Amino acid sequence: MLLLVFHLDRDRYAIDAAQVVSVLPLVRIKTIPQAPAAVAGLFDYRGELVPVIDLCQLALGRAARQLLSTRIIVVDYPGDDGRMRKLGLIAEQVLET
Numbered sequence: 001m002l003l004l005v006f007h008l009d010r011d012r013y014a015i016d017a018a019q020v021v022s023v024l025p026l027v028r029i030k031t032i033p034q035a036p037a038a039v040a041g042l043f044d045y046r047g048e049l050v051p052v053i054d055l056c057q058l059a060l061g062r063a064a065r066q067l068l069s070t071r072i073i074v075v076d077y078p079g080d081d082g083r084m085r086k087l088g089l090i091a092e093q094v095l096e097t
Contacts (some may be wrong), residue, residue, distance in 0.1 A: 051087055
């Protein structure tokens with residue numbers, strides 16, 4: 001199994017690379033008024049609006065740092081209707097598989 005590794009402070013986490021659609025540098029994200037803090041907003045991925053979650057905000061209570069290794073990991077996940085949807089995850093130190 002191939003895994004994509006990222007960090008939340010000193011802890012390492014991994015996601016199955018089979019679920020990863022793309023790994024992108026930080027791009028302009030449109031904020032959503034009154035969204036929870038961990039919801040960074042939306043961005044256009046090949047003509048599709050994709051919601052983005054900041055994993056650092058969600059897990060650590062702080063926004064992800066804008067480092068060269070901070071990336072948006074675009075993953076597929078099943079929606080309530082069974083259709084696959086895309087989700088962007090902002091993570092730091094996305095450096096290895």
